[in-house]
Amino acid sequence: MRGLQWMGYVLVGIISLCCHSWAQEEASPPGEGKQQQPFIRTTAPDPALPPVSMLTRLLALTPEQEQKIRQIYAEHNRSYGEILQQQMSAKERQEKLRELRRGMQKKLEAVLTPQQLHKLRNLEPEAMLVDRLTVALKLTPEQSAQLLEVMREQTAAIRAIEKQARENGWSEQQKKEKLAELRKQTDEKVNKILTPEQQRRLKQILQGEPEKPATPPQEEQKPSP
Numbered sequence: 001m002r003g004l005q006w007m008g009y010v011l012v013g014i015i016s017l018c019c020h021s022w023a024q025e026e027a028s029p030p031g032e033g034k035q036q037q038p039f040i041r042t043t044a045p046d047p048a049l050p051p052v053s054m055l056t057r058l059l060a061l062t063p064e065q066e067q068k069i070r071q072i073y074a075e076h077n078r079s080y081g082e083i084l085q086q087q088m089s090a091k092e093r094q095e096k097l098r099e100l101r102r103g104m105q106k107k108l109e110a111v112l113t114p115q116q117l118h119k120l121r122n123l124e125p126e127a128m129l130v131d132r133l134t135v136a137l138k139l140t141p142e143q144s145a146q147l148l149e150v151m152r153e154q155t156a157a158i159r160a161i162e163k164q165a166r167e168n169g170w171s172e173q174q175k176k177e178k179l180a181e182l183r184k185q186t187d188e189k190v191n192k193i194l195t196p197e198q199q200r201r202l203k204q205i206l207q208g209e210p211e212k213p214a215t216p217p218q219e220e221q222k223p224s225p
Contacts, residue, residue, distance in 0.1 A: 052070050072107045126148055126155060129151065130147050130151065139194075147193055161178045
């Protein structure tokens with residue numbers, strides 16, 4: 001089976017995705033001399049927030065804590081949407097969002113235990129992504145642990161390549177070749193962890209494809225005599 005060439009981009013991609021969302025929030029206001037329109041994006045929650053369901057799993061939240069955090073999120077996202085509708089410069093919007101997130105952090109500190117706060121502050125991007133994949137692909141605990149290790153190795157290898165490229169003055173082409181080689185090696189490791197069905201589902205998720213309905217059994221398609 002052909003390897004899924006995705007792991008080389010996963011960790012960089014998830015960070016880039018967050019940064020891209022942030023950049024969209026802070027897009028430049030309408031040009032000078034033109035009629036200004038409000039910066040509207042009210043339907044989407046703050047992309048910087050990890051899902052409550054993820055926090056519940058990773059931090060072992062109690063039902064009471066989960067309910068309180070959902071309320072904090074609701075209030076935060078309401079204020080977040082209001083900020084995005086206001087007419088202001090990108091710099092002003094960025095500062096307001098930072099202040100809003102600092103306020104939410106203080107609210108979370110009042111809900112979580114010291115141990116949970118420590119764990120939250122030290123959550124790895126790899127662990128958060130594996131949590132999402134565990135749910136989406138229905139991974140077993142063993143698969144999740146194996147995939148997390150592969151992603152940690154991938155992160156370390158990417159950083160090593162970036163460092164070598166800077167120190168040795170590699171060209172972009174040289175760096176791309178090294179990253180391509182790393183992707184190939186990682187593909188092989190991932191394919192050994194996931195089942196063929198999980199690989200298919202992951203490919204669907206990455207490509208944004210909806211689930212296709214199963215084809216009716218052949219005998220049901222036969223015309224009546």
